[in-house]
């Protein structure tokens with residue numbers, strides 16, 4: 001719960017959400033930037049810029065809310081179908097984000113990784129990713145994974161192609177191969193949040209969301225706040241995760 005008179009940095013350590021739902025991997029499909037901008041008579045790129053601000057707020061709040069890994073969908077492989085000008089604006093924004101936020105990540109103990117294909121990204125962005133990953137590699141508080149040119153189906157397909165050559169066949173070893181394809185690791189998602197009113201996965205973390213809890217919000221991504229993240233984690237902590245087994249009350 002965010003108290004109106006406190007800034008994020010002043011929030012006491014022992015918040016209820018931390019006690020109830022510690023150490024989560026949260027995935028976020030940050031949808032609604034374009035509609036946010038259009039509804040204000042602004043270009044879509046302004047919505048993406050406001051979306052990057054929302055990402056900053058959420059990343060800063062995440063460790064205090066009990067999140068150890070946060071995966072944000074920054075650019076889907078399907079987004080190449082958008083007009084080139086919009087895609088370039090997003091790529092520029094992501095580059096700028098890495099240049100300005102790396103120092104902040106180091107200060108905040110955030111380890112930054114990028115998952116997805118890199119070969120279609122501009123070389124300057126690839127270099128910024130490598131620099132940022134190297135500079136933040138020891139961050140102990142939060143693993144921030146930015147999905148760029150990311151397609152879960154493509155990652156699974158690539159892992160299957162590599163797996164074909166592996167001798168020991170098991171779901172665990174498949175996950176290991178998928179981690180190699182992802183670069184930034186591949187861990188089970190506990191909570192998947194999607195903003196912007198749509199209720200679909202859009203090729204995001206298909207393997208990792210097998211037992212995830214879903215929270216769908218009408219709110220567009222640029223309006224998403226730390227309080228919304230806290231509320232989603234609290235909603236998560238009220239749910240019983242059976243993973244196919246019987247709920248405790250019935251199992252006895």
Ligand code: FPP
Nearest residue numbers: 030031032033034035048051052055074097
């Ligand atoms: C979805 O909104 C957002 C994107 C396709 C890409 C850009 C994402 C960000 C800028 C947020 C994360 C940023 C950083 C720096 C981590 P949309 O354009 O699909 O919105 P719409 O559905 O309203 O058109």
